[in-house]
Amino acid sequence: MRRTRKRSTLANRAIAASAALILGGGGLIAANVYASAGEGWSGWSGSSPQQQKPLNAGQQMSTIDCPEVANGLRDVPQQARAEVDRELATMDTQITEAYQRFADQKEQIQQDPAFAQNAILNPLKDKRVAAIGRIVIAIDRVAQRPNGLESLAPCTLRADDANQVKDQDGGDQNGDGQDQDQGQNQDQDQGQDQGQGQGQGQGQAGNGPVAADFVDIQNVQPNVRNPRQLRGASRGTFTTDCGRNENGKFNPDNVIVAPGVSNGAHHMHDYVGNQANDAFASDDDLANGQTTCRNQGDRSTYFWPVLRLQNGQNENDANADGGGNDQNVGEILTPSQVTMNFVGSPVSRVTAMPKFLRIITGDAKAFTNGDANANASWSCTGFEDRQLKDKYPICPQGSQVVRTFTFQSCWDGQNTDSANHRTHVAFADGNGRCPNGFQAIPQLVQRIVYDVPQGTVFAVDSFPEQLHKPITDHGDFINVFNNRLMQQMVNCINGGRRCA
Incomplete structure (x- = not known):
């Protein structure tokens, strides 16, 4: 059953007609209408x-x-x-x-x-x-x-x-030629779509997404490659259950990138875990905050841009910062499932993450910055061996939309944050090895599933100028596990067990 955020008023939920474009095989239809988000510092060279x-x-x-x-x-x-x-x-x-x-x-x-x-x-x-x-x-x-x-x-x-x-x-x-080519292809597609659908092919308010931002997942070839696990691998998994944001905690702040600034993200976030998280939250506030996590030893904060249906229905934030004021419109979807696993390294044991470690994965400005730090991963249930980076998936009937965030798994051993919020952590290479001077930590893999109605366009919130491109998707994490539970996680992963 589709889950959307409950509203205090239904008076403004007028349904606007939107043009539909047939995209790909199977008669799958996506309405050509809009959504928007962003944060983080990316690798512009x-x-x-x-x-x-x-x-x-x-x-x-x-x-x-x-x-x-x-x-x-x-x-x-x-x-x-x-x-x-x-x-x-x-x-x-x-x-x-x-x-x-x-x-x-x-x-x-x-x-x-x-x-x-x-x-x-x-x-x-x-x-x-x-x-x-x-x-x-x-x-x-x-x-x-x-x-x-x-x-x-x-x-x-x-x-x-x-x-x-x-x-x-x-x-x-x-940026580099590869990023320019990507922009050319997307912008040319936009030009070809002019005159089609609401907002001349640019979605509601002319802000995206466009038809070219979607692809039939059944037309995508399998592309997932996992590194081979060596003898010293840490093979365990630790799962934390913090809900699906059923209680509707949203705000357009970003305490990592823009602490002390209201609407620092210019888009709305879903929050699970720590409930004290807003732009003004200190480490002490987070340590003392309430949590939606089943294990109260996990007061970490997990947040990501909301996903909206582009069905002409307004949300409560239609006239608010982060919402309509920043050209993020549409009905906010509550995930049907959120799974958060911490996994090990394919080549070594892992060490504990320091308390208040901050990690951003992906780049909310990847459409204009280029894809150096992009880490969006889009797919459909039943097709998760096919991951998309710069397209939204069109899923067949009975299949649900999946967003996956695979966070950085290497830490510099010293800092809980860095000037650009990136260089204190790193990704392992294709063989699973951390860069010199970095050590493996438990890797957060976050899987968010949505029951999207057939024929409905959806999009993540974004900065308006990022045009709700799927490549701008991103996730944020602040570690507020207590020391005892963090050590249990490390022991579980290094011991090759499955723990929850």
């Missing part, structure tokens, strides 16, 4: 400036593309961390506001290319320059002054034909 490609009148564009300033920060002193995090969150808000202007004035931009530069890109650049200046000052007070961040201020408009409107002082910030 930059590129040399190129000659500006002017926007032609009438050219279709899909989004605003800004480089991640955080990727230019090799280290952020603890004394400056709070101020830097606030400024980075402010820059996310600036992009959201600029994207809203872009969406509202898209027709004028198509008719007058100079309007985009003067009314959107230049003012956005000025705001980003000011925010970068404040970041530099905050770090300069306590450590070596970072250099070169100003080059990350200019943003571009990504056109549907893969051309971009560049800031006069900026270069192409798309």
